[in-house]
Amino acid sequence: MNFWSYLSSSHEQLLTDAYQHASAVFQCMVVATLVGVVVGVVTYRSTWAGNMATTTTSALLTVPSLAMIGLLIPLVGLGVAPTVIALTLYGLLPIVRNAIVGLRGVDATLVDAAKGIGMSRAARLLRVELPLAWPPILTGIRVSTQMLMGIAAIAAYASGPGLGNEIFRGISSLGSRNALNQVLAGTLGIIVLALLFDAAYVLIGRLTIPRGIRV
Numbered sequence: 001m002n003f004w005s006y007l008s009s010s011h012e013q014l015l016t017d018a019y020q021h022a023s024a025v026f027q028c029m030v031v032a033t034l035v036g037v038v039v040g041v042v043t044y045r046s047t048w049a050g051n052m053a054t055t056t057t058s059a060l061l062t063v064p065s066l067a068m069i070g071l072l073i074p075l076v077g078l079g080v081a082p083t084v085i086a087l088t089l090y091g092l093l094p095i096v097r098n099a100i101v102g103l104r105g106v107d108a109t110l111v112d113a114a115k116g117i118g119m120s121r122a123a124r125l126l127r128v129e130l131p132l133a134w135p136p137i138l139t140g141i142r143v144s145t146q147m148l149m150g151i152a153a154i155a156a157y158a159s160g161p162g163l164g165n166e167i168f169r170g171i172s173s174l175g176s177r178n179a180l181n182q183v184l185a186g187t188l189g190i191i192v193l194a195l196l197f198d199a200a201y202v203l204i205g206r207l208t209i210p211r212g213i214r215v
Contacts, residue, residue: 040099
């Protein structure tokens with residue numbers, strides 16, 4: 001069976017796997033973004049705390065994905081849970097680092113001006129600092145998403161959702177007539193999803209970042 005015939009005959013399963021893959025990455029990115037931005041906000045004023053946050057999230061990223069999932073299986077079992085935890089942890093570094101860099105890069109005179117007109121610290125953070133730090137934060141989110149797209153495929157090792165199942169099925173049945181088709185379909189599906197997510201981030205950037213501060 002050629003590749004196009006395989007796509008035609010298996011499109012329902014492929015679409016289901018693609019949806020699960022995209023959904024897992026999206027949900028984990030939402031959690032990683034919220035946690036990463038909060039960590040950045042809490043630590044960016046202190047050099048020591050900022051370095052500690054960056055070092056800790058960097059250390060998490062050095063653990064191989066298979067090892068991370070393998071360590072999580074005895075704790076939370078197979079399926080969605082180890083996938084969500086692993087992807088969220090792996091997604092933190094670019095967001096934490098860029099949030100800290102972005103917040104530290106805000107012009108101090110703008111913050112002082114906001115303070116001078118009576119803004120509270122929370123108001124300055126929400127209305128001045130975070131909006132100006134948003135471009136590098138969004139860049140961190142884009143980097144994390146592209147990284148998680150690939151790592152999510154490894155989740156099939158723990159019976160996780162997504163296109164990794166298609167790849168693993170092909171690898172486990174090498175020599176069969178559809179083995180290469182399965183691997184190719186899963187790989188191309190992940191690439192397409194990564195491109196679609198990145199295009200969405202570009203659009204979000206154009207809609208949320210004023211032209212004068214785009215990077």
